[in-house]
Amino acid sequence: MSRSLRMAVFLCCFQAVAISLLAISTLAAEQVVSEGVLGRGETWETPWRAIDSRVEGPTVVVVAGLHGNEPAGYRAAEQIKYWPIAAGKLVVLPRVNRLGLAANTRWAPEFRNDRARRDLNRNFPTSDRDEVLTPVCQAVWKFVQEQKPEWVFDLHEGFDFHRLNSKSVGSSVIAFPAEAEFASLLCREVNADVAVDRQFDLLAKSGPVRGSLARACGERLAAKSFILETTFKSQPVSLRARQHRRMVSTAFLQIGLIDSDCTDRLAPASAPGVTRIALFDDAGANEAKVLKVIDDRPDSIVCHVGGVDMKPQVLEQFDVVVFPGGSGSKQGAAIGAKRRGHVRDFAERGGGVVGICAGAYLCSSHYTWSLDLMNAAVFNKSFEIPGKGRKSMWFRGPATDVDVEVTSRGATVLGVKGLSSVRYQNGPILSPGDDPDLPTFEPLAFFRSENGIYEPQKNTMIDTPAVVAAQYGLGRVLAISPHFESTKGREAVVRSAIEHVRRRGDQKR
Numbered sequence: 001m002s003r004s005l006r007m008a009v010f011l012c013c014f015q016a017v018a019i020s021l022l023a024i025s026t027l028a029a030e031q032v033v034s035e036g037v038l039g040r041g042e043t044w045e046t047p048w049r050a051i052d053s054r055v056e057g058p059t060v061v062v063v064a065g066l067h068g069n070e071p072a073g074y075r076a077a078e079q080i081k082y083w084p085i086a087a088g089k090l091v092v093l094p095r096v097n098r099l100g101l102a103a104n105t106r107w108a109p110e111f112r113n114d115r116a117r118r119d120l121n122r123n124f125p126t127s128d129r130d131e132v133l134t135p136v137c138q139a140v141w142k143f144v145q146e147q148k149p150e151w152v153f154d155l156h157e158g159f160d161f162h163r164l165n166s167k168s169v170g171s172s173v174i175a176f177p178a179e180a181e182f183a184s185l186l187c188r189e190v191n192a193d194v195a196v197d198r199q200f201d202l203l204a205k206s207g208p209v210r211g212s213l214a215r216a217c218g219e220r221l222a223a224k225s226f227i228l229e230t231t232f233k234s235q236p237v238s239l240r241a242r243q244h245r246r247m248v249s250t251a252f253l254q255i256g257l258i259d260s261d262c263t264d265r266l267a268p269a270s271a272p273g274v275t276r277i278a279l280f281d282d283a284g285a286n287e288a289k290v291l292k293v294i295d296d297r298p299d300s301i302v303c304h305v306g307g308v309d310m311k312p313q314v315l316e317q318f319d320v321v322v323f324p325g326g327s328g329s330k331q332g333a334a335i336g337a338k339r340r341g342h343v344r345d346f347a348e349r350g351g352g353v354v355g356i357c358a359g360a361y362l363c364s365s366h367y368t369w370s371l372d373l374m375n376a377a378v379f380n381k382s383f384e385i386p387g388k389g390r391k392s393m394w395f396r397g398p399a400t401d402v403d404v405e406v407t408s409r410g411a412t413v414l415g416v417k418g419l420s421s422v423r424y425q426n427g428p429i430l431s432p433g434d435d436p437d438l439p440t441f442e443p444l445a446f447f448r449s450e451n452g453i454y455e456p457q458k459n460t461m462i463d464t465p466a467v468v469a470a471q472y473g474l475g476r477v478l479a480i481s482p483h484f485e486s487t488k489g490r491e492a493v494v495r496s497a498i499e500h501v502r503r504r505g506d507q508k509r
Ligand SMILES: [Zn+2]
Pocket: 066, 067, 070, 156, 157
């Protein structure tokens, strides 16, 4: 059978089971990428993506997001689906329980009161039950069967480290006894970077849990199937997604699906018309509100990144890095001096940087932990406050709304005009710094009212810049002191800021 005929048959099979096909495109070499949605139009519809290398090799299925409160699995799967495979075929179902993921709930929301069905990873056929219990799992099971996978990896997260709390399977690789050796290799690799009390354990005594997709794939399809579990307790998504990528990359290398380590592959190599955004979520970052306004949009891809990701081979995959609110000093420390230099190199070569509140402190040149992306000082003088001792003036009290006026230039960049009330929580009060070698900033908005709890703070905030822009090498930097993302009706300002700093084709390295 010719290749094109085989492809046509491949398509017909999908259409016959009512899967709507979104797009087919041919990548570099002869790879064929296909994408589609199971159950299109149904409330539970769920997307898939397949890459056929057209080189002899195994078919591998990666599934994630069966449990909606386990985000790292689906974040990693959304990244893995773009990996360049060297042989075989890769099929990824990144967000099976799409509604649960949106609601951050373990269960399928439509079945939350149905104890027998609400846990999608108990819905699949068992040794004594042929029935698949929910429509989404019926579609997934049919689709996976059609792939005839030789390998299946299902990405999950536990609530605690199995090593410390046996009630959770967090940080483990779950495998059938026959696959214990392969699974232990994944544990060994991922554990290279993990503290002793948080290390991954091999759980291969009885295999994946009854009713799980992985167990069904092992028992019914004779696929080598695994459940990979990270732990969501006190670890950022960036780290957990990295652990998933590392385990999956190790497995793919071993199987021969890829020919080089893909742990550091987060974003697609090329994404025309799409802004690739790295959102910092490591120590000192409160990224949730920013994530909400930039996530899940057709014009952007968002990946969580941590301090260890601030290195050239990861940064170069992105158009923009966003440092959210939280603690500037903690974010600066999590990045470290050497990698702060990598962030500057990224900007120098045309990368965009947006810093919000703590992230704006980070963009300044004021502190030892600053990124030094613009010549900007921060008002943080210390004063003796009667009855309270010596206090630094950066702290101005609980979050409040202040008046912010956007300049006419700012209006074109930020997409909002004039004076409005914006959430403020101790963002930096910026002024020109003392390093003339660094880029000068241009104010795009000014504070027109102020917040403060100490006498010496009076009149130190009004008419100072609230949003500033600078050009660093070929890259653009935008530092935003207040929280537009937390201000009703002003959330889109963050997207405009990202769009402004995104690397332009004509500025590219
Ligand atoms: Zn799970």
